[in-house]
Amino acid sequence: MSVIYGRVVSYILSEYFGPVVEKVGTYLFKFKSSPLLYIKRGTDLPLSKIKESLCILIKYGLVTFKPNKNENIANYTLDTEKVLLIIRYPKYLNLAKKQLGDESEMIIEELLQRGYWTASELVLKVFERTSKTEVAVSLSQIKDKVIYLITSKYLTRVPYATDENPVPRLQVKLEELHSLPNIDIKVLVAHQANSTEEFPDKDIYWTVNFDRFHQDMRDQLLVAAVVQKFDAMTGDIFSLFLKQMYIRTEPWADVSNPVPALEIKDILKRQNNQQLLAFFDQYLNIIEQDNSKLIRKAGEASGGSYQIYLKEGVTHLIWELIEQIVTEKFDTKAARIFRLIKSKPYIEPDLIQQQAMIPAKEAKRLSYQLYEENFLRIQEIRKMSSNSGPTKNFTLFYIQLEQVARMVLEMCYKTLFNTFTRRVHEKFVNKRIIDKKQRVDTIAMGMRSQGASQEQLADIEEMITPPEKEILERIEKVVKKLNTVELEIDDTLFLLKTYLMYG
Known part of the structure; x- marks a missing residue:
């Protein structure tokens, strides 16, 4: 793992959990897996602070532990991907x-904030939040939402101790991952009246299943690519194929099992989508003949069955992403050279200038510039002459997509760290004005809570001078832009990691 990757992880831990947790997390990142006393020696923090930090990180699933050779001592490991x-x-x-709706959003938000919770407590908390909104929602409706999220695998059960060893092994049986908890509405109502009432599912905890959300995000990327290339109706058909795929195929399979076209037609008939x-048939034929090869015919039965090539679909998106990066980083001529080399397993420099229709000098410059930036690789081949003369070397350009994807991934981490650093700089330089604004707002x-008049509130707001208001507006715009960039970088990170996962 790179240094810049470690800096990104450290910043996120510092931003969300504070400097003490960040110090413990950074040590674990550096040394991979360590026992408690080693962490104390490496961080020079009080043992109580280290224990508290580890408890927080374990609670949010960012640190895992297992016994080392001495069964009485735990080794702690930071899960950087979850950070x-x-x-x-x-x-x-x-x-x-x-x-999934507003209530589902609240359920997911509560779990993200707390790390894990029992289903009964979750229902009560969300009910408390919805009671403050204009739309009234009953306990049974929220219970149904929680059950739906569990059955749809958006929530998963937290592993629990299966032994009484000094360092317990946390496990959960496969059939228990999404088995429905006992949520008793009568007990929930009784608990509202008397908080000492115990829940029947008090020892069963749930957390967010990120993998399930990533499936939806991958599907959205593929559907969006189809819509952008064709139209919304083509995207609707492809979306239906994806939904039916889950009935008969593992979510992260490279290629789906055959999905009958008649099955999709039956769904459209039920939807009355004339x-x-x-x-x-015309829309399906268009998708099938597209060079991305997302859908291919699997059989010659009546109506035909089709397979979805998920890995190839994601790979196609990666190629488009890298071509776009090459265009923006260099120019359109460099992108033309990149596309040409992509279409050939190996190609000589002389053929690049001929087939790309770019002057020889410029083609050579751009090719070696792409090579220096690690977008291209070189393969040298020695050819022995028939007589005793010198050997002749041939230089061939080629693209190793996985290596390019990893290089772009590193670029994303660097850009992400730059956005973090810029945000910190803006807040540090304008700390006095930001603190003043927070005091005035407080x-x-x-x-306002004491019933002050509008004139009194206006006098308080006038403590911020017009020049200070302009500075605050500028800071807000810059931070908002940096937040947007952060989310867009994460889109690229998600696509790259999905491709690398398919391998």
């Missing part, structure tokens, strides 16, 4: 809100 997922939390909430039904909030 990076923290910046993706807003996307999980947005996806839950759009696809427009899609009328042109279904005073105004206190006076």
